[in-house]
Amino acid sequence: MxxxxxxxxxxxxxxxxxxxxxxxxxxxxxxxxxxxxxxxxxxxxxxxxxxxxxxxxxxxxxxxxxxxxxxxxxxxxxxxxxxxxxxxxxxxxxxxxxxxxxxxxxxxxxxxxxxxxxxxxxxxxxxxxxxxxxxxxxxxxxxxxxxxxxxxxxxxxxxxxxxxxxxxxxxxxxxxxxxxxxxxxxxxxxxxxxxxxxxxxxxxxxxxxxHANFKNYQDTILLVDKGEKVVSSTVGHNLMHNHPFAEQRFAQAHNNLSTIKKVLENGNLTEFIQLVESEALTLHAMMMTSLPYFILMKPNTLEIINKIWQFRTQTQTPVCFTLDAGANVHVLYPENVRETVLQFIQDELVGYCQNGQYICDQIGxxxxxxxx
CATH class of the missing domain: 3.30.230.10 (Ribosomal Protein S5; domain 2)
Known part of the structure; x- marks a missing residue:
């Protein structure tokens, strides 16, 4: 090294x-x-x-x-x-x-x-x-x-x-x-x-x-809020100093990386979904429990998350979400369900995007x- x-x-x-x-x-x-x-x-x-x-x-x-x-x-x-x-x-x-x-x-x-x-x-x-x-x-x-x-x-x-x-x-x-x-x-x-x-x-x-399950994995980015961040990433990172849950979070990240390494090898999409969504929510939980505290999700972010959960339960389609330090939602799913998920996005989620905008991407x- x-x-x-x-x-x-x-x-x-x-x-x-x-x-x-x-x-x-x-x-x-x-x-x-x-x-x-x-x-x-x-x-x-x-x-x-x-x-x-x-x-x-x-x-x-x-x-x-x-x-x-x-x-x-x-x-x-x-x-x-x-x-x-x-x-x-x-x-x-x-x-x-x-x-x-x-x-x-x-x-x-x-x-x-x-x-x-x-x-x-x-x-x-x-x-x-x-x-x-x-x-x-x-x-x-x-x-x-x-x-x-x-x-x-x-x-x-x-x-x-x-x-x-x-x-x-x-x-x-x-x-x-x-x-x-x-x-x-x-x-x-x-x-x-x-x-x-x-x-x-x-x-x-x-x-x-x-694993082959992750070949050409799809990421459709729903543009919920195109404005500048309320809090910069630099400020957000610094708020982890003396954060009451910092050490637990760092240990969790090490454990989750061990788990996802195996998941990416064995192709277990159920475990992948659970871990990726938990990580996204944990990131925002760290923001909400820092001092000063802040919320970067918007109401439409939560609406989209709930719609994804409902759709996954009803159809058993292996689709999930993740978030960066902002309001936009990354919708992740295998290539073999692309048409199904894009139709769901068109029918159920576009209305929560600013000006109906979203970007279709995939693993590169x-x-x-x-x-x-």
Missing amino acids: LSEKDFIAKPTVTEIENGSFQWSAPSNIALVKYWGKKENVHRINSITSEQIPANPSISFTLDHCKTITLLDFKKKENRNNFSFDLLFEGQPKEEFKPKIQKFLERIALYCPYLKDYHFTIATQNTFPHSSGIASSASGMAALAINIMSLEKALYPDMTEDFFYQKASFLARLGSGSACRSVKGKVVIWGHHAEIDGSSDIYGVELPTRL EGAINLSV
């Missing part, structure tokens, strides 16, 4: 004047949730102590909801500062620049060559920016893996494993869950005793075979190199 020191780039061995790379990276949906951060006792500076999960998490990588980023670079003379322009969907986006600046500052120790270049970062999402789907995971993963393409060009002997591990490591420093959007159908982030190679500082693919593979 690699440590932070392994990711510090040595003096470059190749000179590159200019060029460009383009990658897409998807969003992801956690099945066992990451909620709460801890201090990194092995940190080598104050920056790397950030984005360390208090418990391990596991997610499905999505396929259609992704960010496409083009990174254009040109050698410059002044190496004192970072230099970049940012375009979002073809237009300058000044309000996004502070987050990119902070990201570059965080990764400077590991990628010192970045100050050698002026960058033009042109990025776009395949889903509407105002859809209520967090784009930070896909956006930071796409930028990180483009940066690693530059590093690979500067260090041609780099292995593929190192390439993806460092890309995940860098993405994490931009947005914690972004480390789960780099490579693999099912990705684990956070050290877990039963997962070989698992790490707090980058995501790893599920090391065991995924991770980032895709569009430069070749």
Whole structure:
């Protein structure tokens, strides 16, 4: 397992004047949730102590909801500062620049060559920016893996494993869950005793075979509320410090990851449904029992949940829900019941979505190199 020191780039061995790379990276949906951060006792500076999960998490990588980023670079003379322009969907986006600046500052120790270049970062999402789907995971993963393409060009002997591990490591420093959007159908982030190679500082693919029941697993995202979060994820994570149920929650996450690892191997959909829905409700229970406390679910979120429960009981269709830290509902189900579930969504659930909007997605593979 690699440590932070392994990711510090040595003096470059190749000179590159200019060029460009383009990658897409998807969003992801956690099945066992990451909620709460801890201090990194092995940190080598104050920056790397950030984005360390208090418990391990596991997610499905999505396929259609992704960010496409083009990174254009040109050698410059002044190496004192970072230099970049940012375009979002073809237009300058000044309000996004502070987050990119902070990201570059965080990764400077590991990628010192970045100050050698002026960058033009042109990025776009395949889903509407105002859809209520967090784009930070896909956006930071796409930028990180483009940066690693530059590093690979500067260090041609780099292995593929190192390439993806460092890309995940860098993405994490931009947005914690972004480390789960780099490579693999099912990705684990956070050290877990039963997962070989698992790490707090980058995501790893599920090391065991995924059961056929989960092939092309579907995720239909019901857009209940497309507004900005009432509480940011950073604030929410910090509220787990001194939370009365924090230690029990972290232990539960470890146990649930052990269970879902077996479920993803044996294909038991009943256990999958029970665990995934429990995790979603536990996440929101942590929010409701923190100080200050808050509720991110909306009335329509609860209406949808109850409709799903009723439909599953009546039809025995293996459909379930999960939630991120917001009001939108991810409806998860096997591909072989897709037509049945989509008809149910049309008939019973669309009315609870803002402007009747929802997005159909499914399990994906991770980032895709569009430069070749």
